[in-house]
Every structure is written in C-alpha cells, then in structure tokens.
Amino acid sequence: MFEKLKDLKTYEAGKPIELVVREFGIKPEEIIKLASNENPYGPPPKAIEKVKNIANQMHRYPDDSFFELKDALSVKFDIKNSNVIIGAGSDQILEFAVHAIAPKKVLMAGITFAMYEIYSKQVGAEILKTKSITHNLNEFYEIYKQQKPEIIFLCVPNNPLGECVDSKEVFEFIEKIDQNTLIVVDGAYQEFASYKDKNKEIKPKDILKYPNVLYTGTFSKAYGLGGMRIGYGIANEFIIQNLHKLRPPFNITTLSLAAAIEALKDEEFVKMGIVKNFEEMEKYKNFAKENGLDYIDSYTNFIVLYIKNSTKIAENLLKKGIIVRNMASYGFEALRITIGKPEENDKLLNTLKGMIS
C-alpha cells in the first residue's frame, strides 16, 4: 500500500526539553536548550498579551483569508497582499512548492536545510547536491546546466551551517536560470544576516519581478514564535495563486494568527534580540580562538563549532541538561549551538571548556 514511501526518511528534530526531563530526570527549569535556533528572549511581549486575551477563542477557526496578517506583511515589505501566502512555518510553503511542481530533479547545497530533501523525496524527485557543502553558486550553475532541475533551493543564510552568500551573487544567479525552474530563496534567518551585513540582505520586493522566484520567511526565529508555526511565501501572483491550491484551510491556528500580527507591532523587541545575538556570539568566537577550535562565521542565531568527538560531547552536555545539535549526522564532527541568553552561553561554554581540555 505504501511502496512509494520505502526510501523516505523522517526529519530528526532537536531534542525537546520534555525528552531530557523524561530521560535524565533533570528539572525543566534547569535545562538549557540551544538546539533549535529559538529566540532565547522568548515571544514578543505584545504577542504573549494578545494570546492570553483570546485564549477563550480557541474554539473558533481563524479567518482563513489571513487578511490582517497578509496586510501587515505587505506593508512591512512594500508589496501587495496578493503576493503573500501564509504557511504553518515557512516549511509548509516549501512543501506547497515541491508538491505543486512535483519535480523530477531538485538542486541544493551539499549541506542545507533537511526539509528540502525530505519534501522532494516525498514526490519521488532525484536530489542533486553541490560538492561544496556551502553555497558555491558557480557549482550550482554547472549542475543546473547539465541536469536542468525544476527546483533550486538557496538558503540565504544557510541552515545548519550559518554562512551566507551575498545577495548580489544570488540575483546574478537568478538572472542566468531559465524561467521553467523555480528558485526558492529561503530567508528564514534573513533578519540576522541583513542586520550583520547589508550585502547579505534580500528584499522580498526585489524577487517579485522574476516569474520563477519564491521567497520564504518565518516568524520562528527572529520573531520568537517557533512553537506557533507561522511562515510566509512571497512571489508574483501567478506563483502565489498556484501555491494556494495546495494550502489546506485553516493551516495556522487562531492564536498563531493573532500572535504573528502582534509580533509585527513589536519590532523593537525583535531588534533587541538580534543585537544581543551578535553581541553574545562574540563569546563563542573568542572561545573558539582561545581553544584552537575552528568555527563557521555565522549570519544567523547559531554557530557551528568544530569539535572532535562531537557525538560524545553532545551526549555529555545532554546529561548535564544542555541541549545542542550534533552535526555528526551531516558527516563532520561539530556542534551547532543556538546563541542563547548571556547566562546560558556562559554556562554552556564553561561546561564545554571542562570537556575539551
């Protein structure tokens, strides 16, 4: 009955706090979770207040047009309401795109967001990856010319590595690609990258002129609403109309919708989190230098530290209630660590110091 699913693997999520509580009996309030690139400063206060006020409306389906949220995003990005589709995380926009096209071949970086591959395999697509683990767009273009994939994923900046190609390079690449190939520009961490370096900024408005480019963004990272599953796709109307054909009704919750609308009114809070993120990231870079560790210069809210025996070290951290992401499953010994609050970073680095020295 399920023959076509034989080769599918499922996504391995970061270990939730609940699991550590269950497995190691550590108190929830003592656990430090720096594994899933959540905003350590929590959800925007305005979103919290709103959700408390309307918790008694959970029996009501949301306004399925998502009118107010699309409107707020349109104003933010200086685009039209009809250029926006709302998803349960930007993941779901990726899913719509892949299922809508059902590509035979898709192209992505050697190491990049796992869902590109998972969704593509669901429709039986062949996965093409660059040899470079990061985004080498020349290499992307060489493979594109030979293989003509129907979808190309660019993760700008890239998760789970943290590096970022310049937006100029992205647009030069787009210009060279035939209009029958959809280019997905995943901007899940764009708020961080564009703050750190204007050369990395991709304005969703600028992709609208291309008939074959889809930008995706999320409320899960800088906007502190990872648990509420809200993302968006931005593209020309033809693409958006077609993606809507795959959108199930009520694909985000009543509380998610309200929280996202409020979050967009709380830009000061969001900005604060981004500023602190890069201040705190310095601690990790200094730690790496002091201890002779390599790291990837990051344009996101996480950093990859190369550490020998990363599997063992991740396990030992977990036993102490510190959750990070081990990169061994990607084929190299490193940890991906979300930049936390000052006290969380200090505790992690102190604990790690004891393990590697």
Place this chain on the structure above:
Amino acid sequence: MFEKLKDLKTYEAGKPIELVVREFGIKPEEIIKLASNENPYGPPPKAIEKVKNIANQMHRYPDDSFFELKDALSVKFDIKNSNVIIGAGSDQILEFAVHAIAPKKVLMAGITFAMYEIYSKQVGAEILKTKSITHNLNEFYEIYKQQKPEIIFLCVPNNPLGECVDSKEVFEFIEKIDQNTLIVVDGAYQEFASYKDKNKEIKPKDILKYPNVLYTGTFSKAYGLGGMRIGYGIANEFIIQNLHKLRPPFNITTLSLAAAIEALKDEEFVKMGIVKNFEEMEKYKNFAKENGLDYIDSYTNFIVLYIKNSTKIAENLLKKGIIVRNMASYGFEALRITIGKPEENDKLLNTLKGMIS
C-alpha cells in the same frame, strides 16, 4: 510550471466573523456564527488556563514526539502509543493518507467532507461518488467491485449532511473489502453520534485488527479546539509508521499540544456540550415541523434544514450578523446550521421565521 494543478479548486471555508465585521460593519460581539460546527460553549476551561500559563513559551518548538498527547489518547481509547499519529486537524491525517498512497481512484459518498476530493485531486486521482448523497454502503460496494479504488472514505457521521450509518454496517463493509484498499473512517463527529445512539459508535480499538483501516478523530468539534488544529489518526502500526513519513516536524503548535492534553482532562465539560447540543437541536426540529420544512435527522452538532431560496436567505441572515452555511453549492436548497447556545438558536430561529413566513 504548475500544469498539474489546473483543475484544482480550493476549499471554501465558512465565513469568519472578521469578514462580516469588514463587510457589513456589524460589531464582533453581536455576530452569531453558526457556520463551522465549532463548540458554542468554547474551549475547555482547563485548556484555556493552561494556554494562558504557557503563552510565554511560544518561542519553543513542541515536543515533536507528541509523547504526552499520544499517551493520553492511548489510555482513552485503550490502544498503544504506536497506533496513533497526530495531525494539524484530522484534515492533515487525511492529507497524509492520500499523499502516501497517491491513489488513481478514490470512492466517497455523493455529498461528504470536501477535503476528501480536494486532497485526492492534488495527486491526480479520479473521484468516484455514490449516486446516493448519503452513505449507501451497498452502492459503495458495487462501485468498489467495478472500479477497485485504492482509498474509500466513510464519514461516520457524515459532514455536511449529519446522517450516520450504523457501525455494524461499517464493519460488515470493511470485511468485504480487499486489503489493498485503504478505508478511512472519519470520526470527526463520533462523540455526538455515539452519545445519541450506541449503534453508531465506532471504537477506534476495533479497527486495529484490520490491516487497511484508518480511523481519524479531532479536537475541533466536541473538544472545542477548532482554532487550534489538532486531530489524530488511529490504525495498526504499519499504517501509522508510513503516515509518519509524510508528517512534517512540529505539525501542531506548542499551545495546541498543551491545549489538547488539557482538554482530555476536561471530559465533563465536553460531555456537557454534547448533552446541550441535542437538547437545543430539538428547537430546530420543532421549528421545521411547525413550518413545514424538511430536515435531516442529525448525529452531529449541526442540522440541515431544507429551505427554498437558501442562497437569498443565507445572505439576509448574514446582513443581520448571523452566519450559517448555504448548501446551494452542493446542489440543493438548504442551510447547514451549527447548533449554538440557547440564546443564539432562539435569535436565529426568530429571525429565520420572519424570512420564510
């Protein structure tokens, strides 16, 4: 780029309160929404309290194993954790099933839940419907024998009509179907049907012995959490494992997960809503009899009243701030009305009385 989507239509959701506010300038608190079969008594109080308490955790992804919720459902239904998959509404379980099998043909009742057809068309399936608009299982079997569809949808009780086949009939039907065909038993309104008449009750446990039956249930109706998008599928482990291959990570929100767990601790509240539902439904039946209207005997939280010019009447109700579902799009003149609170039902029936007499 999107050739395969050409013939797809999108689901038409019930009009949300926000739309009526926008279109007719009626105050939100004066609007009566009886269009989407939401629980008029709201979410379970325990769920409201919990959500308020953890609103500051919206930045955290949920425990993607959904361990605690599956555990609670396993206890409730006397099954194993591994027999359960959690979805963003039971809709998403239907989506997983259709996408996992990618059937060439699917079979369903003449008028039934719209998403069966929409998901099936997404994978290019041919839609087979019985001539009977309700569930005539003899007719289902005749079509099955000739056409051998890979999926059969049974909606027990049926939305949007409200009628319900006996569970005995359902199991006799299942016994006759080859194991290569998946039978989906949609129990979204089972809590109502099994309360009204034990002959309609389908215990999820009883379908586990069949290798080809999937039961779906929801927190959207009797459990008062429609806006939170939580449903579940129950089947033998082989089916559940395969459906998990299509489940995106974090497919329900952190607050939805907590709300559902609490709702299962609030069975008294849920029961109260079901009891009142059928008490209040009497008003509609009496109204129909007094006014010479036909209606469909309902095993759900809504009732279908046959009314001439239903399109015009639904529009006039809307202008007065009362939202119901017009059945004209299904090809007959009738209104589907969610059973509301006493005062809502009284106001609707008084208003309707003025329109038909």
